[in-house]
Structure formats: structure tokens, C-alpha cells
Amino acid sequence: MTVAVWVAMRRQPLGFLWSWWPLRAWAFLLTGTVQGAASLVVLAALLFVGVGLSVVGIGLVVLTGVAVLGVPLAVLERRRLLLVESVPLPDPHGSLPGAGATAWLRTRLKERATWRELAYLLIQAVLFTASGIGFVALLGISLILLATPLIVWAISPDTVMLMPGRPISDPVAALPGSAAGLVGLVLSAYAGGLLAGAQVRTAQFLLAIRDEDLGSRVVELTRSRARLVDAFEAERRRIERDLHDGAQQQLVALSMTLGLAELELRGQNPAAAELVTRARGEAKQALDQLRTLVRGIHPQVLTDHGLPAAVAELALRNPIPVTVDIDLPDRLPAAVETAAYFTITEALTNASKHSGADEVAVAASVKGEKLVLLVTDNGHGGADPAAGAGLQGLADRVAILRGRLIVTSPVGGPTQLRVEVPCSV
Structure with a gap:
């Protein structure tokens, strides 16, 4: 996979400064720093509670929740990547419609993608948060230095100093600070692009779908289809059994009853006997059709x-x-x-x-x-x-x-x- 921000820097090193890429990279890093800091706090709190309560059993449930904490974070991260990437990363997890919390948790713990997402959570909470704080400091100082003449003009001269003990009283004298801030912004643009690209590359490595995820999904789909076929075959056999033992036997009994009625009416009412004979023939025909239907649903000879x-x-x-x-x-x-x-x-x-x-x-x-x-x-x-x-x-x-x-x-x-x-x- 390519990293769009790195491609932009490589194709137009100077034009990169005047594009929207620095702002997109800065937004990506700033939101990532906030998200990473929040993840670090939540992770530390859950680990503290889980370890502390593990002696009474509740902590094990909390620690199990820590194991799948990377799943919702990965969902947010795939959306946040759209700040610097045009193509979203596909979700490696299979959908579980209608599954309860226990089934969802059991399935997620078996998937390798869950543990890769947990690894990404740890990396973001520690490494990306630390690098993000350093980048925020560089960007903040650069912006302050760039705005030094405006600050000197707006507030009391005695409170604005380039160095301790050397107050600045003239906005023109603060122009060197603006120059240093401009250089800092240029550095921040390229540093932000590099750091954002590094985070994108890490996300692509840990959060993207892999062949093994597709393989497990195919296996599960195959098993699901096989279960459906087994259920269908069981239903076919149940229908065959019900028709064989129920409707077919009733038609046989009806045919026998019509035969007895034919014998009783033959000497007394020939017209009625003829109708009964016709009804008996239709019942026999229906019985033959039913036997053909039963044989087509699932032949008993195949089972036996x-x-x-x-x-x-x-x-x-x-x-x-x-x-x-x-x-x-x-x-x-x-x-x-x-x-x-x-x-x-x-x-x-x-x-x-x-x-x-x-x-x-x-x-x-x-x-x-x-x-x-x-x-x-x-x-x-x-x-x-x-x-x-x-x-x-x-x-x-x-x-x-x-x-x-x-x-x-x-x-x-x-x-x-x-x-x-x-x-x-």
C-alpha cells in the first residue's frame, strides 16, 4: 500500500508547502494525539482496576474487555485515516448480525485482527502520543514566534522578551522571531508529513485486512453454507417422513374405504357405485403422485x-x-x-x-x-x-x-x- 502524504512530498517537495497536505497532516496528528492520550488513560484505568479486582474474579472480565479495546479504537482510526488517505481501510472482522455479547466476544478473541488492533492501541497510546506531543510543542512554538510582532504591538512591551532580561519594545525588533517561527512552520510541515505517513503505514500494517482474515472468513462462510445444507436436508427428510407416514397412509385408507363402499353399492345403486369407483381411481392416482413426490424429496432407498x-x-x-x-x-x-x-x-x-x-x-x-x-x-x-x-x-x-x-x-x-x-x- 502507498502512503498518500509521502507520495505528495516526494513528487513535489516545494509544492507540498503550499498545498493542503500540511494542514491535513497537522489535523491528523493533533486528533491522533488527543485520541492516543485518551486511550492511554482508559487503558491504564482498566488495567489498574482489572489487576486490582482479579483476586475476586471481576477483574478477569475487565481484563478481557481490555483485550478487545482495540476493536472500537480501530473503527475510529480507520475513519480518521480519511484525513490523509482517500481510500478507507476495509474492516478485517466478519459481521455478526444478531449475535449476543458473549458470542461477539468469543468470536473477536479468536480473530488475529483483534490482537493486531490491540497492538496498534498500545503503539498509539505510547509512541504516537509522545511524538504527537513533541510535534504540538514544535508547532505551537513556531506559531508563537511567527506572531511575535503582533504580540509586541498588542501588549505591553515589558512583558514580551526574546531572551530573559531583554524586553522587546518595538515590533520591528521582533521580526527575527517571526523568521525563526517561519522556519519552524516549514519544519513542522515536513515533520508533520513524515510523522503522519509513519502512522498511516503502521495502521496499514496492523489494521488492514490480510489474506489470513479472508481465509478465516471463507472458512466460516463455507461452514455456514454447509450447516444450511444440513438443515435443509434434515427438513427434506422430515417432510418425506411426514408425507410417507401421514398423508400417504391416509390416502391408502381412503382407497380401501372407497373399495368397501363400492362393494356395498354395486348391487343396490349402480350409479353411485360408478362414482365411488371413479373416486377410488382418483385417490389411487393421487397416491401414485404423492409417492413420486416423496421419492423425489428424499428416496428412502438411498438412506437404507x-x-x-x-x-x-x-x-x-x-x-x-x-x-x-x-x-x-x-x-x-x-x-x-x-x-x-x-x-x-x-x-x-x-x-x-x-x-x-x-x-x-x-x-x-x-x-x-x-x-x-x-x-x-x-x-x-x-x-x-x-x-x-x-x-x-x-x-x-x-x-x-x-x-x-x-x-x-x-x-x-x-x-x-x-x-x-x-x-x-
């Missing part, structure tokens, strides 16, 4: 017997002939089995509706701790994952498991879906 049996059953119901060659040494993890099954389901559906194929081949094996799944059809090709055919959703599902989906579908065919998923998920 694994991927080979589930795909074999799927192939029997597919309108296009399907050749299945699945060679697995053991049962796969549930998440991998589910992803593979629905990938095959989507591929067979697309082949039946869009490809014009008359043959589909499904092959799966484990190679190097990875499930390698191939679904190939002899259709006209041209499948596009971005065309909304469900392939993008499959790719997202596989990506959650740290796998990948490759679609090869030249115009004229054939179309092949290749899925690779680690079995260690």
Missing part, C-alpha cells in the same frame, strides 16, 4: 441401501434407457451420496427433456479419496449451465462439499457431466 441401489431404481423409472456402472468399496458420507444422487437425477431429467438422447450412461467410482461421477448421454449437446437448467444449483451444491462439476456439451453432442467430490467431507 446407498447410492447404487437408489440409482438403479432411478434408472428403472427413467423413460430413456440408462446403463449404470457404480463401483463403490463402501458407503459414502450422507452428504456426498445426496449430492451425487440429485446430480444424477437432474442429469437424467435434462437428458429426457432437452437432449434428444436415446441412451444415458452413469458411472461412479472412488479415485484417490474422491468420488468421480460421470453422466453421459448421446443427445445433441449444447447444454449451458447458465441457461437455468438446474446445473448451476448442482454446481453450488457440489462446491459446498469442496467438489467441482464440469459440463462438457459441444453442439452435436455428446453431453457429459463430471462430478468430483472429496469423500472426507
